[in-house]
Amino acid sequence: MTLTTPSTPSVPPTAASDAAATAYRSALEVIGAVEPAVAAAIHAELDDQRASLKLIASENYASPATLLAMGTWLSDKYAEGTAGHRFYAGCRNVDTVERLAAAHATALFGAPHAYLQPHSGIDANLVAFWAILAQRVEAPALAAAGAKHVNDLSEDDWEQLRRALGEQRMLGMALDAGGHLTHGFRPNISGKMFHQRSYGTDPATELLDYDQVRRLAREFRPLILMAGYSAYPRKVNFAIMRDIADEVGATLLVDMAHFAGLVAGKVFTGEFDPVPHAHLVTTTTHKSLRGPRGGMVLCQREFADAVDHGCPMVLGGPLGHVMAAKAVALAEARRPEFAAYARAVADNALALADGLLRRGARLVTGGTDNHLMLVDVSGFGLTGRQAESALLDAGIVTNRNAIPRDPNGAWYTSGVRIGTPALTTRGFGADEFDATAALIVDVLTAAAPAAAPDGSPSKARYQLPAATAARVRAAAAELLDAHPLYPGLDLS
Ligand code: PLP
Numbered sequence: 400m401t402l403t404t405p406s407t408p409s410v411p412p413t414a415a416s417d418a419a420a421t422a423y424r425s426a427l428e429v430i431g432a433v434e435p436a437v438a439a440a441i442h443a444e445l446d447d448q449r450a451s452l453k454l455i456a457s458e459n460y461a462s463p464a465t466l467l468a469m470g471t472w473l474s475d476k477y478a479e480g481t482a483g484h485r486f487y488a489g490c491r492n493v494d495t496v497e498r499l500a501a502a503h504a505t506a507l508f509g510a511p512h513a514y515l516q517p518h519s520g521i522d523a524n525l526v527a528f529w530a531i532l533a534q535r536v537e538a539p540a541l542a543a544a545g546a547k548h549v550n551d552l553s554e555d556d557w558e559q560l561r562r563a564l565g566e567q568r569m570l571g572m573a574l575d576a577g578g579h580l581t582h583g584f585r586p587n588i589s590g591k592m593f594h595q596r597s598y599g600t601d602p603a604t605e606l607l608d609y610d611q612v613r614r615l616a617r618e619f620r621p622l623i624l625m626a627g628y629s630a631y632p633r634k635v636n637f638a639i640m641r642d643i644a645d646e647v648g649a650t651l652l653v654d655m656a657h658f659a660g661l662v663a664g665k666v667f668t669g670e671f672d673p674v675p676h677a678h679l680v681t682t683t684t685h686k687s688l689r690g691p692r693g694g695m696v697l698c699q700r701e702f703a704d705a706v707d708h709g710c711p712m713v714l715g716g717p718l719g720h721v722m723a724a725k726a727v728a729l730a731e732a733r734r735p736e737f738a739a740y741a742r743a744v745a746d747n748a749l750a751l752a753d754g755l756l757r758r759g760a761r762l763v764t765g766g767t768d769n770h771l772m773l774v775d776v777s778g779f780g781l782t783g784r785q786a787e788s789a790l791l792d793a794g795i796v797t798n799r800n801a802i803p804r805d806p807n808g809a810w811y812t813s814g815v816r817i818g819t820p821a822l823t824t825r826g827f828g829a830d831e832f833d834a835t836a837a838l839i840v841d842v843l844t845a846a847a848p849a850a851a852p853d854g855s856p857s858k859a860r861y862q863l864p865a866a867t868a869a870r871v872r873a874a875a876a877e878l879l880d881a882h883p884l885y886p887g888l889d890l891s
Pocket of ligand 1: 457518519520521522579581627628629654655656657683693694
């Protein structure tokens with residue numbers, strides 16, 4: 400596949416050109432003529448996103464080109480299979496966008512193979528799990544039985560293979576250390592598919608304990624060593640993780656859903672770039688990578704064929720319109736501006752962390768070296784749930800998150816996770832993030848727990864003086880007005 404050289408864009412990623420503004424206005428008019436409530440909700444979502452300090456570490460703002468690519472008739476095409484090998488006729492245009500997206504992905508990440516069909520990050524992990532099971536468990540069983548296909552196995556051999564598939568082990572990062580539910584936890588299919596153990600962080604430093612990972616891997620001998628996180632504020636050394644995987648014969652699977660943008664932008668290089676070290680890498684495309692909502696798998700050649708069987712193994716038919724948007728976003732991510740953006744995401748995280756620490760907040764691990772941080776709000780006398788709600792009242796959107804060994808559990812939590820990808824896209828720099836830190840501390844200091852109606856203590860109820868909420872909202876609005884979202888797009 401020949402790739403066009405990514406050109407320098409004439410507008411920043413979230414600026415809406417006249418053409419984009421016209422397209423959105425027309426789209427809303429067309430939608431509104433059929434179901435006005437949907438058009439109104441789309442409009443209201445833009446207003447909400449424009450009017451709040453979006454600090455959710457997993458969210459971003461995609462470019463108009465990326466968003467518009469999704470609203471097309473590529474959605475109407477069934478294209479089960481992979482480019483050039485479809486179970487349906489007439490797939491040439493879906494082939495084009497899928498090939499293009501894969502070519503941009505392999506060029507951007509330096510990966511031997513890319514699979515663009517996963518509809519989300521969870522789906523990407525499922526594809527990777529089944530590819531590893533197919534390659535490491537099913538293929539040897541077929542070879543031993545002299546069979547080419549599972550349908551050729553005798554009933555006994557098939558039953559034995561099914562049992563073997565269900566007996567495999569995964570070692571992943573503990574949820575309260577920042578791991579994700581799909582890394583082998585009981586409420587998720589991954590915990591039902593695999594025997595699971597988790598590694599955590601050092602209680603004193605709260606940093607990933609590689610010695611513990613190695614010790615557990617030696618004891619447990621997992622098929623899959625899973626690395627990657629949703630809420631760990633530090634870089635991970637994937638060279639060490641690969642060394643551990645190799646020592647115990649495990650397959651290293653890295654879920655870079657959160658930090659893919661930092662890998663794409665070459666902020667994470669060498670041992671911190673998972674792609675050269677892992678057998679397979681999964682990601683979402685909508686977080687720091689700033690693409691459409693979706694997923695992707697990158698892998699070494701030996702897993703390519705198994706990964707390409709993701710649909711219909713665990714995925715429904717590919718979404719041609721979303722793969723088109725992935726191709727657009729990946730083309731954007733190959734531009735020099737994206738590397739500058741990724742650098743700014745990390746620099747801004749340092750500024751935000753510094754601003755919070757200087758004002759007395761405690762951060763898990765004492766800071767950050769990626770795009771996110773975890774504020775331990777117990778020092779303010781709040782649960783994560785109370786802090787999240789109070790911040791929202793003041794126009795600051797975050798999400799509560801457990802901290803290591805959290806006494807309040809995964810629902811109420813003692814932490815709030817915040818990240819810089821979205822507001823950096825809007826143009827915030829170190830000064831704006833320092834001002835944001837001041838607003839966060841202002842709210843957390845003024846907020847207080849409130850009792851339940853029957854007078855008992857509550858982990859959810861809180862009070863925030865109206866004057867504080869109003870003051871912070873006004874200050875946030877000033878910051879946001881200086882960095883408008885999709886300037887040029889006036890839907891009024
Ligand atoms: N993997 C990690 C590390 C995540 O943080 C998330 C989502 O937050 C996912 C996977 C799931 O992504 P999705 O919501 O797209 O399925």
